[in-house]
Amino acid sequence: MATEQLIPEENKSSVLATYISRIRAFSRNARLYLLSEAVYGTATGIFQLLFNFYALSLGYNEAVLGNMVAARSMTSLIMAIPCGFLTDRIGRRNSIVISIAAYSASVALMLLFPSSLVFFAMNIIQGLAQSLSGVAMGPFLMENSKDAERTYLFSLSSGMRMTATSVGQWIGGYLPTFFALRLAISAMDTKSYSLSLWAVALSGFLSVLPMLFVANRVSKTTDRPTFAPLSFIRKNPGKIEKLILPTLITSVGAGLIMPFMNVFFRNVHHQSDTSIGVIFAWGSLAMGLGLIIAPALAERFGKIKVVVVSQALSVPFLMMLGFAPGFGIVLVAYYVRTMLMNMSSPIYSTYVMEQVDPESRGMLASLTSMASNFGWALSPTISGYLQIRYGFGPPFLLTILLYTIAIGMYYVWFWRPDRNKHAQVSV
Numbered sequence: 001m002a003t004e005q006l007i008p009e010e011n012k013s014s015v016l017a018t019y020i021s022r023i024r025a026f027s028r029n030a031r032l033y034l035l036s037e038a039v040y041g042t043a044t045g046i047f048q049l050l051f052n053f054y055a056l057s058l059g060y061n062e063a064v065l066g067n068m069v070a071a072r073s074m075t076s077l078i079m080a081i082p083c084g085f086l087t088d089r090i091g092r093r094n095s096i097v098i099s100i101a102a103y104s105a106s107v108a109l110m111l112l113f114p115s116s117l118v119f120f121a122m123n124i125i126q127g128l129a130q131s132l133s134g135v136a137m138g139p140f141l142m143e144n145s146k147d148a149e150r151t152y153l154f155s156l157s158s159g160m161r162m163t164a165t166s167v168g169q170w171i172g173g174y175l176p177t178f179f180a181l182r183l184a185i186s187a188m189d190t191k192s193y194s195l196s197l198w199a200v201a202l203s204g205f206l207s208v209l210p211m212l213f214v215a216n217r218v219s220k221t222t223d224r225p226t227f228a229p230l231s232f233i234r235k236n237p238g239k240i241e242k243l244i245l246p247t248l249i250t251s252v253g254a255g256l257i258m259p260f261m262n263v264f265f266r267n268v269h270h271q272s273d274t275s276i277g278v279i280f281a282w283g284s285l286a287m288g289l290g291l292i293i294a295p296a297l298a299e300r301f302g303k304i305k306v307v308v309v310s311q312a313l314s315v316p317f318l319m320m321l322g323f324a325p326g327f328g329i330v331l332v333a334y335y336v337r338t339m340l341m342n343m344s345s346p347i348y349s350t351y352v353m354e355q356v357d358p359e360s361r362g363m364l365a366s367l368t369s370m371a372s373n374f375g376w377a378l379s380p381t382i383s384g385y386l387q388i389r390y391g392f393g394p395p396f397l398l399t400i401l402l403y404t405i406a407i408g409m410y411y412v413w414f415w416r417p418d419r420n421k422h423a424q425v426s427v
Helices: 016-025 028-057 062-090 091-110 115-141 147-183 188-206 228-235 239-267 274-299 303-324 327-343 345-353 358-390 393-426
Strands: none
Touching: 016 028, 016 147, 016 393, 028 062, 028 115, 028 147, 028 239, 028 274, 028 327, 062 091, 062 115, 062 239, 062 327, 062 358, 091 303, 115 358, 147 188, 147 274, 147 345, 188 239, 188 274, 239 274, 239 358, 239 393, 274 303, 274 327, 274 345, 303 327, 303 393, 327 358, 345 358, 358 393
């Protein structure tokens, strides 16, 4: 009842008008960043779909794929704190530019020199790029938005990336066949995948261009002490751990399954590369839709409520995805779970950034990035070996358990105290 009274009637009847007004309020820097995200997302969509198949065509197995993902994520984990300091010194814009350029160069080098040593080395470079952009993105969006449109910018940024990723995955599903027909080779031939992945490197470099026109800001907090993380945690006892731990648990669960969804659809449900590309494309489109509607829901119901409810509703669909007998049910479950589980991510990112002062956002972004990458550094290796020995069943069960624990943390630490506060206000 108390929450209902906080929302004027005219706002309820003009959600679309409010959404449009929030988007119009985006700064020039924010608009350029979104344009870069659109191009870069297309590139990463192609890479996400085809790189595993490219590696498998060279003779590597799922365990090696898991180890490469782990190397990338471990690098992101280890480098999060140093990248936090670096983004403060060189600015968020420069950090994002370097990240995109490094990622694109790593893809090009893996195609030019396709050996296991180069693959692992370039995955480490990608991990560094991932850490740099991950640490810079949240503070960049905070610096280039105001309170009114901030949640919309975070969500639209993620939605733009996912929509572009869906386009990339759709394109990626057809690229191997396109080159195979022209070269009279198999669509599953290494050369077909290699030529297709060159689109990733070229599009990645192209996405740097809009960011070059973004005004760069350098933080004034470059004189922080070396042990700033410990000092930061001491000044906020218990608060930081609660903000980060659910993300950590979720990442451990996600790392067991998400890097292998293309392998899951091929090996378990016997889908072709083209079909998997279409599935991924629609999945990313569903995710993008969820991310676009998320800010309106957060403004209507509250950020934490959207996080808890959307993630809780996704768990039954994750069960169906892993264990339903019919592919039709699996497909529907994949789309619904993808939309529900991921729509809360930018909402929670906004919530986390709002809990600290501007000078501390770079450090909190570093710690959050470490939590996000910890699971992806640890879990893919474990999952790769589990898949070889027992199939996909155990990884799915572990993911379901870990997601449930994380959702409980969100509820107990953030939603329940807020409900009690509202109850006291009503009384």
